[in-house]
Amino acid sequence: MAKLKSVYICQNCAAASPKWSGRCPECGAWNSLIEQPATEPARGGHVLAKSRGRPLTSQPLSSITPAARSRRLPTGFGEIDQLLGGGLVPGSVVLLAGQPGIGKSTLVLQLAAHVAATGQTALYVSGEESVEQIHLRAFRLGLGSSGLQLAASTSADDIAATIAGTENALVVVDSVQTLSLDQLSSAPGTISQITNAANLLIRAAKRAGSCVVMIGHVTKEGGIAGPKILEHAVDVVLQLEGDRYGGLKVVRASKNRYGSTNEAALLEMTDSGLLPADNPSAILLAERLGSDGSIVMATIEGNRPLLVEIQALVTPTHFGYPKRTASGFDLNRLNVLIAVIERRSRLKLSDKDVFVNVVGGLRLQDPAADLAVCMAVASAAAGRKLADATVVFGEVGLSGEIRSVPKPDLRIEEAARLGFKQAVTPPTQTGRPSSGKSGKAKVALQPVRELRQAFNQFLESAGK
Known part of the structure; x- marks a missing residue:
């Protein structure tokens, strides 16, 4: 049998194929097979018989000193x-x-x-x-x-x-x-x-x-x-x-x-x-207008707190299937949050197009953005804006409950540094009920237990 002169390697999963095809048989990627010269496979027994390896010399961990370089x-x-x-x-x-x-x-x-x-x-x-x-x-x-x-x-x-x-x-x-x-x-x-x-x-x-x-x-x-x-x-x-x-x-x-x-x-x-x-927070909030659909969220990038504006736009759909678009936020997560809003409140979004944007080109991976996104969508749908000098953060569960998030103190301190007066937060911080004030930050905490409470308390017309 003649030896293969070339093989086709998938550039996505590195699988080898003897002939070209439009789709990789292993990972299913299209147009990923590229022809490359075939190499002769090594014979395991022959290689082991001629192995010239030597036993390694080990050292105790305690005897190793860091090099100067x-x-x-x-x-x-x-x-x-x-x-x-x-x-x-x-x-x-x-x-x-x-x-x-x-x-x-x-x-x-x-x-x-x-x-x-x-x-x-x-x-x-x-x-x-x-x-x-x-x-x-x-x-x-x-x-x-x-x-x-x-x-x-x-x-x-x-x-x-x-x-x-x-x-x-x-x-x-x-x-x-x-x-x-x-x-x-x-x-x-x-x-x-x-x-x-x-x-x-x-x-x-x-x-x-x-x-x-x-x-x-x-x-x-x-x-x-x-x-x-x-x-x-x-x-x-x-x-x-x-x-x-x-x-x-x-x-x-x-x-x-x-x-x-x-x-x-x-x-x-x-x-x-x-x-x-x-001062990245001030840069991101410099051009904020504070209209309906605009929510300021306290997020964490690494170990650094950051205030970012989340915008939402809700309009009637002109087609049978409503459109959902997200920039800087996971689209699948947005669809889940919209379903929670419809199920746990009186807002109806099945005939509305929903657009969400994170200002500044940032991409949020923080679960604490859930509450801010929900309140931005509700604010845009109801035509009501959140009270001035208010910051929002919290994770939203499928039952509509507001769950605690890591490092709440850093988020609140950053909000206080930029002059925010109150914060809509989860009901517990590190397992304990949140107090009315956050120590030296002087930011009034407004704990909410569920999504509908956040809408009714801070967006009065959202549930009507």
């Missing part, structure tokens, strides 16, 4: 240092992903320029731009005087050799989807190229003790392009989120071997690049 490398952004657990770790590999135009290249260029300005060696390697184009961007950001080293290459072999052969505190690779190995004939961006190129850079970073920051592309669904093993192989996975045309940018860590994944860094895009947002 394990000191953290500051990035120049206090919030990103806190997000990473104190800074970049030498020998670590960080993957930064985000939508096109969100500011990934700008952020890593600023980080590299800061490291170079401190007297350490930093290298920026781009597979998407020439060194002249990188210089133009650095000059625009006011970073032209730093001692940053620039290079342009798409060869993973050359970049790995550079990392292993030179002493660099930081190496930036923009981006991993543009790299290719000479030994592989497949196109850059395929599963085999991304996997092997990333592994080659990771091994070089561990040997040289250099911190490597790789930029990753995302798919149209929002996931990181390439195999899932890419996220498992690196040490830190960061996601840069927000509105590409302005507003706040949020950096979250979905994986962090050297710190917590509960932190988040809030940045603001300016003419000088990305800068830490000193």
Whole structure:
């Protein structure tokens, strides 16, 4: 039987197929099979017979002392240092992903320029731009005087050799989807190229003790392009989120071997690049009108409280099936909350189009947004607005009950700092009934037990 000269690899699940088909037989993805040269499978018995492995030498945990190079490398952004657990770790590999135009290249260029300005060696390697184009961007950001080293290459072999052969505190690779190995004939961006190129850079970073920051592309669904093993192989996975045309940018860590994944860094895009947002709540509420359908919600980004405006618009539908649209909020969760509103109150939304928007381009993942979204929808449907200087937070159950949320004190303190006078909250805080005042915050707490009570008490015409 003749040997296969090529196989077809799914770019979504890495399944191999001897012939091409429009749909992957394993994961069901369409148009994901790409032809690649076949490799001869290794014979397990033959490999084991010629194995030249040696027994490993183990050490007691108590006898191991941290190396001198394990000191953290500051990035120049206090919030990103806190997000990473104190800074970049030498020998670590960080993957930064985000939508096109969100500011990934700008952020890593600023980080590299800061490291170079401190007297350490930093290298920026781009597979998407020439060194002249990188210089133009650095000059625009006011970073032209730093001692940053620039290079342009798409060869993973050359970049790995550079990392292993030179002493660099930081190496930036923009981006991993543009790299290719000479030994592989497949196109850059395929599963085999991304996997092997990333592994080659990771091994070089561990040997040289250099911190490597790789930029990753995302798919149209929002996931990181390439195999899932890419996220498992690196040490830190960061996601840069927000509105590409302005507003706040949020950096979250979905994986962090050297710190917590509960932190988040809030940045603001300016003419000088990305800068830490000193007062993000005031920025998000600066243009608020306070009309019906507008609710201010106290959320938590990492360990940082943030006030954000949630807007809702309810209009009669002109078709048989009502439309539900959400920007910055999970659409499936919105459908659940609308069903709870209809079942637990007298509001009828089955013949209404419902639109929900989170101002500022943020995407809320906090369960405490449930009550604010429900009250925004009810406010828009009833044509009544919430009382001024009122903030809302709480989780809504399927029975219409209002459940407690984490870190209520931080939320209330942030509301008090911006001049809010009362807060609509769950009836319990950390298992105890909430008091009328929140200590030094001087914000009157208005506990509500169920959704209908919140509507009747604060939106008087909602239940009529």
